[in-house]
Amino acid sequence: MKKNSWLIGLAAVVVLIAAYLIIINFAHKPNDLSQATAETGKLRIAASINPIADMAAQIGGQFVKVDVILPPGASPHTFEPTPQQIRNMQGVALVFAIGHGLDDWIQPIVDNASGATVLAVDKDIKMRELPLNQRDEDEPDQTVDPHYWLTPANAKTISQNITDALSQADPAHKDAYASNLASYQKQLDDLDAYIKNKLSGITSREMITHHNAWGYFADAYGLQIVGTFEISPGREPTPQQIADLHSKAKEFNVKTIFSEPQLSDASLRPFVQDLSLNVKILDPVGTNMGYIDMMRYNADTISKALR
Ligand SMILES: [Zn+2]
Incomplete structure (x- = not known):
């Protein structure tokens, strides 16, 4: 009798442990898409920087929940994610990244959010x-x-890549994604026309920038970056680099240096004072604005400065 009750007790413990393990196993199931959508009813996605998060929100509309990883005011070149930010990524299914060395810090985040797929949006x-x-x-x-x-x-092109990825992850809403893409691409065409119009009246086309973000923009709109203050982000230029910038500024009669909200102006000050430059602020990551407003703001700022 005593032995029997001991056996029953043991069996009860075994059953409890088994039940516990089953529950734990379900709770810690990898973050596959079904779980990522089940908790919020929306596909959970993230992007390394705000412009890409905004595009994903425009395309995904009501069917996605988008997180942006780079916090306001941070530079993607010097950012390191906090443990809390890494934890917040639990349950994210898709992470959009720039790649090419800009946001390599995405990897530890994704390694932690098991099941998430990282996709660079650079195709084509x-x-x-x-x-x-x-x-x-x-x-x-x-x-x-x-x-x-x-x-x-x-x-x-980036919006197309985001649309393809969302449609693959969530085929039930692919028609909505395609329709959102069409209207967003129309807005991007309007933005292009706006920028061309804004820059049509400028009288000089040479720019000196604080950091090397504006090459694509310059190529697209006939501007020329004749010098960059910080070629290695976060590192002050050498005396030789400063001397080169001085001669470029004189050669092209540059009146303005374009800095950014994410960069410290302290190291810039002596150079700015020596050449009596104006400092104007461009924003490559749109701290508090969507992509289109950010690009309008940048075009307005360049247009006013080079008039
Ligand atoms: Zn940059």
Whole structure:
């Protein structure tokens, strides 16, 4: 009798442990798409930077929940995700990235959010080779310019790539995604016309920038970046680089340097004072605006400065 009740007790413990393991197994199921959609009723996606998150929100509309990983005010070149941000990615199914060295910090996030797929949105984009004198000596493998999202034409391609990925992940809503794409691409055509019109009245086309983000934009709209202050983001230029910038500024009669909200102006100040330059702020990641407003703002700023 005593032995029997001991056996019953043991059996009960075994059953409880088995039940516990089954529950744990369900709770820790990998974040496949069914789970990612089940919790919110929406497909959970994320993007490394705000412009791509905004495009994904425009295409995905009511059927997606989009997180952006780079916080306001941070530069993608120097950012490191916090453990909390990594935890927030649990349940995300798809992560859109720029690639080409801009947002390599996406990898630890995705490694943690098991089941998430990372997709660089660069398919069919013609990458711009960085001129030899504009390559980051800290990143010798980086031979192309990663800032390809900064033209409306490339934004159309990126939006197409996002649409393809959403349609594949969530085929039930692919007609809605296609229709959102069509109307968004129309807005991007209007944006292109707006920028061309804004820049039609400028009297000089040479620019000096704080960092190397505007090559695609310059190529698309007939501008010329004659110098860049910080070729390695976060690192001050050498005396030789400063001397080169001085002579470029004189040669092209440059009156303005274009900085960014994500960069520190402290190191820029002596150079700006020496040449009596104006400082204007361009925004490549649109801290508090969607992509189209951000690009309008940038075109307005360049247009006013080069008039
Ligand atoms: Zn950049």
